Amino acid sequence: MGQKHSADKLSVQELIQNSSGKKQRKIIEKMIPIILLLIASVSVLTTFGIVGTLIVETVIFFKEVKIPDFLFGTEWYPFANTEQLFGILPLIVGTLKVTAIAVVVAVPFGIASAIFLSEYATDKSRRIIKPVLEVLAGVPTIVYGFFALTFVTPLLQQFIPDLKIFNALSPGIVVGVMILPMIASLSEDAMSSVPNSIREGALAMGSTKLEVALKVVLPAALSGITASVVLAVSRAIGETMIVSLAGGSTPKFDLNITESIQTMTAYIVQVSSGDAGYGTTIYYSIYAVGFTLFLFTLLMNYLAHVISKKYREEY
Amino acid sequence: MMVQTLEKGTAKQMVASSIVYDTQKLNLWYGNHHALKNIDLQIKENEVTAIIGPSGCGKSTYIKTLNRMVELVPTVKTSGAILYRERNIFDANYGVEELRTKVGMVFQKPNPFPKSIYDNIAYGPRIHGIKNKKVLDEIVEKSLRGAAIWEEVKDRLTTNAYSLSGGQQQRICIARCLAIEPDVILMDEPTSALDPISTLKVEELIQELKQDYSIIIVTHNMQQAARISDKTAFFLNGEVVEFDKTDVIFSTPEDNRTEDYISGRFG
Numbered sequence: 001m002g003q004k005h006s007a008d009k010l011s012v013q014e015l016i017q018n019s020s021g022k023k024q025r026k027i028i029e030k031m032i033p034i035i036l037l038l039i040a041s042v043s044v045l046t047t048f049g050i051v052g053t054l055i056v057e058t059v060i061f062f063k064e065v066k067i068p069d070f071l072f073g074t075e076w077y078p079f080a081n082t083e084q085l086f087g088i089l090p091l092i093v094g095t096l097k098v099t100a101i102a103v104v105v106a107v108p109f110g111i112a113s114a115i116f117l118s119e120y121a122t123d124k125s126r127r128i129i130k131p132v133l134e135v136l137a138g139v140p141t142i143v144y145g146f147f148a149l150t151f152v153t154p155l156l157q158q159f160i161p162d163l164k165i166f167n168a169l170s171p172g173i174v175v176g177v178m179i180l181p182m183i184a185s186l187s188e189d190a191m192s193s194v195p196n197s198i199r200e201g202a203l204a205m206g207s208t209k210l211e212v213a214l215k216v217v218l219p220a221a222l223s224g225i226t227a228s229v230v231l232a233v234s235r236a237i238g239e240t241m242i243v244s245l246a247g248g249s250t251p252k253f254d255l256n257i258t259e260s261i262q263t264m265t266a267y268i269v270q271v272s273s274g275d276a277g278y279g280t281t282i283y284y285s286i287y288a289v290g291f292t293l294f295l296f297t298l299l300m301n302y303l304a305h306v307i308s309k310k311y312r313e314e315y
Numbered sequence: 316m317m318v319q320t321l322e323k324g325t326a327k328q329m330v331a332s333s334i335v336y337d338t339q340k341l342n343l344w345y346g347n348h349h350a351l352k353n354i355d356l357q358i359k360e361n362e363v364t365a366i367i368g369p370s371g372c373g374k375s376t377y378i379k380t381l382n383r384m385v386e387l388v389p390t391v392k393t394s395g396a397i398l399y400r401e402r403n404i405f406d407a408n409y410g411v412e413e414l415r416t417k418v419g420m421v422f423q424k425p426n427p428f429p430k431s432i433y434d435n436i437a438y439g440p441r442i443h444g445i446k447n448k449k450v451l452d453e454i455v456e457k458s459l460r461g462a463a464i465w466e467e468v469k470d471r472l473t474t475n476a477y478s479l480s481g482g483q484q485q486r487i488c489i490a491r492c493l494a495i496e497p498d499v500i501l502m503d504e505p506t507s508a509l510d511p512i513s514t515l516k517v518e519e520l521i522q523e524l525k526q527d528y529s530i531i532i533v534t535h536n537m538q539q540a541a542r543i544s545d546k547t548a549f550f551l552n553g554e555v556v557e558f559d560k561t562d563v564i565f566s567t568p569e570d571n572r573t574e575d576y577i578s579g580r581f582g
Contacts, residue, residue: 197426201488204384205439205495206416215442220429 057287076251078282090251094261101172102236110183118191119213137181145245148174166248166260179232190224223311227304234300240265264293333360335529340395350376352553363530365544373553374533382418419492420501424508425484427476435476439495462490482513502532549573
């Protein structure tokens with residue numbers, strides 16, 4: 001205490017007192033929150049901008065097409081020469097077919113992978129497998145799309161001769177493969193965060209490892225697993241390239257999965273890459289479809305949020 | 316069994332019939348660390364055996380070896396034998412699930428499952444194949460009564476066990492253990508995370524459970540060992556320094572190190 005510095009006979013406290021730059025520190029400290037706020041608002045404002053544009057153009061669309069016709073119409077013929085029909089149900093059904101197939105593929109495989117990684121894999125194999133699984137999530141979706149069109153569809157045609165070149169099944173399966181790592185990885189996180197003391201409690205009762213995994217860890221992690229599935233569904237709904245390449249462009253209001261379909265995203269791609277003139281009804285229709293799509297994914301994300309919050313387990 | 320033991324001599328027969336665990340020259344290593352050294356201990360039926368000793372003396376390791384939970388640590392190696400009811404638990408064909416169905420365990424920190432109180436208690440019977448709802452109801456009530464917590468929870472069996480206090484959670488864990496009516500109950504410092512009143516309740520419970528179960532309890536609380544146990548083993552640096560009747564250990568210990576420890580000179 002109070003010991004003088006040998007060189008200039010000043011204590012450290014005195015050196016701190018005399019140091020310059022104290023004012024600068026104060027100014028910087030005041031500026032930083034403002035600067036950071038501005039940076040943060042860029043992304044928030046962008047979101048508002050996008051939603052705003054969607055709404056404005058959608059409103060214009062609904063001046064030309066009645067809302068009930070759009071929501072409940074079962075025929076989507078925007079390119080008809082005589083009478084255009086804008087019933088969105090065929091596009092929604094197309095999207096849901098692909099999503100449902102993807103979920104059927106991804107949920108069992110994703111959760112099984114999560115159980116293996118969290119309960120059975122040694123540290124060493126987990127360190128190898130998890131990154132490999134996550135690489136799957138990094139594959140560009142256009143690559144998945146080609147994979148569906150040029151590999152999966154011909155392969156499936158060996159077993160299902162009726163399968164058309166463009167269909168719902170093949171892109172559905174491939175979208176499932178795409179969202180699988182997301183479910184596996186997030187579910188594994190949820191299961192790994194179940195404390196070991198609970199596993200030990202179950203093992204000490206004479207449980208087998210499988211019983212511990214299925215009857216104790218899985219129920220305990222259910223909220224996290226459900227949230228991961230809902231988020232994955234949200235991605236499947238919004239998936240574009242795979243369904244554009246392999247799904248086709250025939251909006252149909254039925255439950256057939258072997259024939260060409262069209263999803264909401266694929267329709268937007270079709271119109272955007274074609275030559276629909278600015279100001280035509282077709283041009284505005286992509287905003288209405290985009291807005292519908294936005295509502296779907298928003299709902300899914302909100303659902304995931306509610307589930308993980310409401311059913312959060314306390315240990 | 317009578318014939319078998321008679322061959323070994325009548326004196327030994329008296330002992331053998333009431334011995335639950337016979338530990339013979341047990342050594343255990345965590346990697347290169349020699350944690351248990353030449354342990355020889357005989358634990359009798361319907362007694363409370365306390366294991367005391369300073370931190371790191373191997374007392375928890377020993378109790379976890381008795382139901383082979385210690386093998387969850389991947390680097391563990393053992394030598395020697397532990398005979399549970401005259402069968403070596405390290406035998407290759409002795410299934411751990413079978414052993415752990417006979418030997419229950421209560422842990423240091425209460426670890427109920429994140430399920431309802433009812434499902435916590437019914438877990439053990441269910442995994443061992445009891446499905447009848449009526450039978451399960453009876454087991455749940457009997458176990459909760461056995462763990463002296465029935466009156467406190469009987470009206471909210473469907474609530475999550477984590478809504479209970481720490482002391483109640485620990486008694487739920489004891490009830491969960493009783494539900495499969497084990498032969499032995501291992502307790503690894505079961506009151507160290509509890510307040511004094513809850514501790515007292517658990518101690519009283521142990522006294523009652525003694526009628527039907529053999530209990531082995533690790534504790535670093537010497538008063539607790541003195542209060543509740545019939546026999547006490549003093550562990551130090553992975554060795555058993557002394558093992559005798561509790562009143563002998565606490566009044567006239569043979570070994571100086573035991574005396575130093577229980578009089579509070581170290582540990």
